[in-house]
Amino acid sequence: MDFKEKSEYKFEDLVKIVKILRAPGGCPWDREQTHKSIRSNFIEETYEAVEAIDTEDNDLLKEELGDVLLQVALHSEIESEKGTFNIDDVCDGVCKKLIIRHPHVFGNVNADTTEQVLKNWDAIKMQTKEQKTQTQAMESVSKALPSLMRSSKVQQKAAKVGFDWSNAEDALAKLYEECDELKEAVSKGDTANQYEEIGDVLFSAVNVARLLKIDSEHALYDACDKFIGRFSKVEALAKERGIDMKSATLSELDSLWDEVKIKE
Secondary structure (H helix, E strand, O other): OOOOOOOOOOHHHHHHHHHHHHOOOOOHHHHHOOOOOOHHHHHHHHHHHHHHHHOOOHHHHHHHHHHHHHHHHHHHHHHHHHOOOOHHHHHHHHHHHHHHHOHHHHOOOOOOOHHHHHHHHHHHHHHHOOOOOHHHHHHOOOOOOOHHHHHHHHHHHHHOOOOOOOOHHHHHHHHHHHHHHHHHHHHHOOHHHHHHHHHHHHHHHHHHHHHOOOOHHHHHHHHHHHHHHHHHHHHHHHHHOOOOOOOOOHHHHHHHHHHHHHHO
């Protein structure tokens, strides 16, 4: 194969390596891959990059961004083999998008604040995507996003045309209302309605978080970590006192939980 090892590689080297891996005589695994077969890999690598950001681990972030970039190169090469587009077309497209959506930098539009920039961005985005209604803008929010994130983005789209609560207190009242409807569905044993009302409760909770300027995805992420941390302390406390968690009553376990919570 026409390839020489180097002490340092550039972007074009990555593209060439991927081509070699996908070519006849390359790697059997790489040659078998399709967009769908490596879809989960793309998601996994993205989340690992996000984790590196959250932990402020620069070495890990450098590595994980490379893994994300590899996924971009692989997907682009798959299409290049079909003759539809290649990695240069991908770069061309995103460069043109950035230039079009930043007329205050590359054109003669004035935008001195972040708010003005975002307003222009949304207007240009709707125009370039030929979205004539706000419903179309909502429908453009990817369904592959985590649902909390998607909910917040959909709500933001609605808010842009005034369809929004004026404050978090009003949104909180709606959350209580949805909780009452869920409670009623549970008391009636209406499983179909329970499913719908759970969705409404979660959607309403995201609305409250958004109006409080809290990222619901991050808040739930931290809540999971907090739960695991407290549970580990409950487990240790139970072991210390000779309590078998599997046979203990919920009241006993709840008492340990409250004890740990107070100590924190």
